[in-house]
Amino acid sequence: MRVVVSVGGSVLAPDLDPDRVAAYAAALDEAVEAGHEIGVVVGGGPVAREYIEAARELDTTEVELDRLGIGVTHLNARLLRAALDAPSARTDGYEASVEAMAAGRIPVMGGVAPGQTTDAVAAALAEDARADLLLFATSVDGVYDVDPTADGEAVRFDELTPGELVDVVAPMSRSAGASAPVDLLAAKLVERAGLRALVVDGIDPETVRRAIVDGEFDGTEIR
Numbered sequence: 001m002r003v004v005v006s007v008g009g010s011v012l013a014p015d016l017d018p019d020r021v022a023a024y025a026a027a028l029d030e031a032v033e034a035g036h037e038i039g040v041v042v043g044g045g046p047v048a049r050e051y052i053e054a055a056r057e058l059d060t061t062e063v064e065l066d067r068l069g070i071g072v073t074h075l076n077a078r079l080l081r082a083a084l085d086a087p088s089a090r091t092d093g094y095e096a097s098v099e100a101m102a103a104g105r106i107p108v109m110g111g112v113a114p115g116q117t118t119d120a121v122a123a124a125l126a127e128d129a130r131a132d133l134l135l136f137a138t139s140v141d142g143v144y145d146v147d148p149t150a151d152g153e154a155v156r157f158d159e160l161t162p163g164e165l166v167d168v169v170a171p172m173s174r175s176a177g178a179s180a181p182v183d184l185l186a187a188k189l190v191e192r193a194g195l196r197a198l199v200v201d202g203i204d205p206e207t208v209r210r211a212i213v214d215g216e217f218d219g220t221e222i223r
Contacts, residue, residue: 001132002037002101003212006122009045009076010139011202016047018083020205025083027209028106032086034213037101039129040108041122042080048072066114073110073118081108094128101129119186127193134195135211137202138181142220143168159221162191181220190222197222 005028012024031038048069055065081088089100089107097107112121119136126134140148141156145168148154160168165187181199182190190197200207200219211217 001212002039002129003031003133003135004039004041004122004126004129004131005135005137005208005212006041006119007043007080007137007202007208008139009043009048009073009118011137012042012045012080013076014046016079021079022083024205024208025080025085027205029085030209031212032104032106036212037104038086038106038212039097039101039125039131040077040080040106041118041125042073042077042108042110043118044069044072044076044111047075063114066111070111070114075110077108077110084108094125097125098129116185117183119183120189123186123189123193123195123197126195126197127189132196133212134190134197135208136182136197136199137208138199139201139203140181141201141218142199143181157220159223162187162194162222165222166191195222 007024013021028038028040051068051072052065055068081090084106087105089105091097091100091107091109097109100107109121109125111118123134143157143160143165144154146154165182169182169184169187198211198217198219198221200211200217202208
């Protein structure tokens with residue numbers, strides 16, 4: 001199975017703990033050992049948001065804020081590559097990443113361009129690679145009707161169609177540094193490509209390994 005994993009920066013490196021990064025790398029290594037082709041896109045997380053908020057106070061443009069966030073995603077991607085045992089590849093584009101996956105290596109990407117979140121990068125890579133599964137490893141256990149960290153009565157969706165996913169996330173703000181399980185552009189790409197996707201709580205790397213290797217998950221399935 002060919003799988004693209006979008007790992008939120010707040011999941012991979014909330015506090016730059018090397019043990020957490022190593023655990024994530026081990027989960028991905030196990031997926032490769034089980035015979036799966038894996039591609040990874042890494043987000044910026046708390047560090048990126050700190051830079052973005054500081055620059056926003058300096059009246060920086062949203063495009064420059066995006067560039068700051070992208071820079072942090074590349075650092076996080078480099079950190080994950082360093083922890084992988086499976087052959088990895090530093091790639092900045094989709095075509096090279098697809099080629100790396102086909103060659104048995106794990107491409108690890110960060111952000112690509114202003115205005116495009118790492119969610120969207122992962123969705124575009126999954127479409128280009130004709131992936132069997134797009135896995136969003138986030139800090140919440142699925143897609144909710146509202147932000148579950150702000151509303152205790154938020155309702156989780158166990159299953160959504162791609163079109164329903166677009167409808168759910170469309171009202172959400174997506175300015176630089178905003179946080180949501182799946183952003184609008186990514187949702188539209190999932191809908192366009194008819195991708196099967198899972199949104200899971202990726203705080204425990206075992207969740208990612210289990211979803212890929214065992215086909216077991218607790219979250220929201222998009223299909």
